[in-house]
């Protein structure tokens with residue numbers, strides 16, 4: 001059949017276009033490529049949604065075939081302000097996730113012992129009744145802390161915090177402390193906002209302590225803007241021990257020795273200070289310099305010039321030569337880059353999120369040091385500079401917000417880590433083993449700690465113990481190593497199968513995106529009534545909003561507990577709220593500008609979001625600290641000696657040059673050069689940005705071999721005790737770099753992504769390859785950690801600094817039964833045994849093999865490697881201040897022996913618990929001032945009432 005109305009990809013001027021124009025989205029016609037050479041036209045409904053495969057929240061456009069009613073492909077949504085129609089490889093791969101023949105489609109209930117892998121199908125109603133009753137009883141008996149929701153990838157904003165607060169419990173747990181807690185602490189201490197939002201596109205100099213052109217936080221939106229900046233003439237410098245694709249595109253690559261980044265950054269700060277290249281007005285007006293106390297100098301009452309001299313004296317120790325000795329980066333390179341940063345001035349942008357922060361003990365100091373460069377150059381809040389996530393992220397309020405819970409859960413925030421930015425989630429097995437609590441109802445949600453966390457065998461030991469974990473539901477779109485130890489496995493939707501609001505600080509703008517279940521929207525457009533999303537989704541895949549609404553009603557069926565009221569319709573009193581009502585109310589009432597914009601098109605606000613999938617709220621996002629204090633906040637206010645304006649005891653702004661401005665949400669309402677919080681909470685030695693020696697510092701390596709160099713201080717750093725059979729050269733292992741095409745557990749059923757990447761060999765510099773023993777690429781190496789070992793292939797490469805070895809994230813999935821449908825093109829079939837108490841051994845029986853399924857591609861699987869699971873051999877390393885798990889490892893590397901096989905793993909969880917206790921001993925526990933558990937001004941997810949902060 002020929003069809004002359006098929007639309008071509010041409011704009012009116014004859015230029016090619018990458019996407020169909022919006023006015024044709026209701027009926028986009030194109031030829032069916034499978035029918036070639038015949039011209040067979042197919043009609044598509046194009047529906048926007050949001051990618052769920054990483055935190056960037058890029059806009060997808062689903063092509064729903066109007067004849068089959070199924071999704072044919074995903075492309076980028078050109079109307080999305082952040083991703084602008086572009087995606088990384090993981091965006092289009094959503095198609096393979098939703099069509100994976102092994103995917104989980106029905107709720108499953110365990111029928112044998114936990115972990116035995118015996119399941120039967122159950123109903124969602126049974127799940128709601130079971131959990132509703134258990135949670136109701138726990139709350140009524142005052143055991144609300146035994147109910148815990150533990151999230152891996154959220155992909156929503158606020159709705160779960162609201163749900164848990166409606167239940168009145170302190171039960172929100174997250175993955176953040178194995179991800180970004182360290183960087184967050186560095187940013188919080190400076191300006192309360194816990195994430196950076198660099199304006200790369202307008203920068204003159206971009207310093208990346210990350211791999212943002214290929215992976216990392218918001219990498220697709222950021223990569224676009226880094227390249228925009230580069231095309232406009234910006235210089236790029238990358239600090240990374242590994243020659244990443246990002247480093248290969250940079251003007252300067254600085255392969256710092258891991259953990260020494262702060263030394264280099266402080267040396268740059270020293271250059272800028274010594275050469276008087278700093279922005280004195282910014283430093284004077286917008287930092288709390290008058291509170292600084294260091295080396296016997298007290299700034300209060302002193303001149304600003306005296307402060308500068310004190311800073312110069314203090315930072316004199318961080319010479320470029322000292323930084324070269326620590327990091328391996330040449331002193332003259334450090335000086336040159338410092339001068340270029342000074343030249344860029346207010347248009348200096350940077351990014352640091354994981355890398356040096358997440359890898360190292362004290363890694364948060366690298367953020368403190370990086371921010372010092374921004375403060376010195378006056379590049380905070382500027383076009384082309386560093387901005388705050390809170391200025392670029394928009395989280396609207398729903399129709400009602402429950403009051404904060406009155407309780408404090410010490411399984412989430414134990415007193416030893418009062419400054420931890422998020423929950424100490426990775427310590428949960430150890431806290432449970434120590435008898436510090438138990439769980440009655442535990443929800444893991446898109447969360448696979450057995451595999452993505454350190455010390456996964458300790459997780460298995462706890463999850464299989466019914467005395468410690470009463471009832472466990474894994475809410476997940478895929479099978480996972482953790483779901484294996486659940487009582488219920490509940491299938492939830494991918495990117496195109498659920499509703500969520502998303503907003504991220506991707507660039508100089510505030511926008512909101514709407515994830516929506518595209519098959520539901522399609523059916524509604526076809527005139528079909530759909531009451532619940534699961535009616536349109538494949539199998540019985542529920543969307544979680546509907547699950548939590550129904551569960552809340554199941555907990556409080558008659559409303560007597562005060563829970564149900566929060567889940568009743570704002571439009572139909574007393575009736576259960578629908579998702580259309582929840583989001584419709586927000587779009588009508590909480591998104592400035594959206595109702596008027598929608599009205600211009602003759603749409604409701606909800607209709608507008610369903611049509612376009614995103615809305616830009618504002619681009620007025622610079623220097624928001626300089627906004628004048630609102631008149632209502634000034635009424636009856638007073639000004640303290642430090643210029644902070646308070647109203648009824650609450651800070652509302654700060655006086656700067658005679659003007660009342662809102663400032664930052666810090667105690668001083670300014671950028672905290674000197675952290676009074678660190679000083680007050682028992683860490684005065686780090687109140688200024690300093691260099692904190694990492695646990696992988698060469699002195700720590702020497703100490704692990706029985707030597708005690710001068711720069712090793714056991715007060716700050718634990719000594720590694722090697723298991724008795726650990727041999728070989730000592731190295732620092734970098735285990736946290738991402739592969740651009742994979743994303744933890746979630747990409748596990750995207751077949752083409754694993755065809756592209758399915759190996760994680762150990763990167764070894766040629767110098768070290770010789771030292772270990774004439775190692776060649778492909779040779780088997782045995783890597784010993786403090787608690788066990790893993791065996792994998794070597795990749796000999798000059799793309800890594802000597803003295804360091806590296807192994808990527810995302811690979812090494814495993815399944816214990818050959819025929820288990822745990823992502824078979826991703827996982828190895830393994831023999832897993834507990835050979836003694838706490839002693840776990842894993843051996844791969846087969847790697848990946850082709851198999852029969854309704855998808856013919858599974859017979860064409862040609863790769864055999866599933867990678868090797870390294871994280872499970874790492875003990876927990878809780879930073880005593882940020883609470884971050886410090887990922888880098890001191891390891892010993894040797895050639896594998898005759899009995900070692902590829903993929904072999906051994907771990908002793910007794911040793912793991914001993915390492916946990918050793919790191920815990922570094923802490924300086926609460927209470928802080930006024931008997932507080934935690935500073936009142938620190939952010940907290942699902943924040944309890946202030947009274948709960950006091951011990």
Ligand code: SF4
Pocket residue numbers: 051052053054055056057058083086087088089090091092218219220221
């Ligand atoms: S960067 Fe890739 S995986 Fe992440 S949201 Fe965008 S398209 Fe999806």
